[in-house]
Amino acid sequence: MRIRTITVVFSFILWGIGGYAQPVADKVDAFIKYEMRERSIPGLQMAVIQHGKIVRMSNYGFANVEFSVPVTDSTVFSINSITKAFTGVAIMQLVEEGKVNIESPISRYLDSLPLTWQKVTVRQLMGHISGLPDITDTLTDEL
Structure with missing residues (x-):
């Protein structure tokens, strides 16, 4: 806002x-x-x-x-959670174009997922309710 x-x-x-x-x-x-x-x-x-x-x-x-x-022309700022908004808009544009169904499992769009992840839906991912573990490397995130 x-x-x-x-x-x-x-x-x-x-x-x-x-x-x-x-x-x-x-x-x-x-x-x-x-x-x-x-x-x-x-x-x-x-x-x-x-x-x-x-x-x-x-x-x-x-x-x-x-x-x-x-701050200079070469300063790099962390974008943090703003990527959530960009990703949400991009996914919904794909939904409007009929290229993605948010009720479909992500395995429809991504190959080689672990078996336990294959039934997670696009909607669950977008709402951050998929139950997938946080697998980011906190040591490299801070660099």
């Missing part, structure tokens, strides 16, 4: 600032810095894309607050 709010407000600012004397870049910078303070965001990267072209790229704040490491 926060991202949607920032995006909507940011869009209104971009549309409404054309007639003012202050340069657009200054207003965007001021808006971003204000939102970062209000939402306790330590650092971020931003790109404004217009008609398929990047018209502005900026970095703000710190990638590492403890050591005062600034």
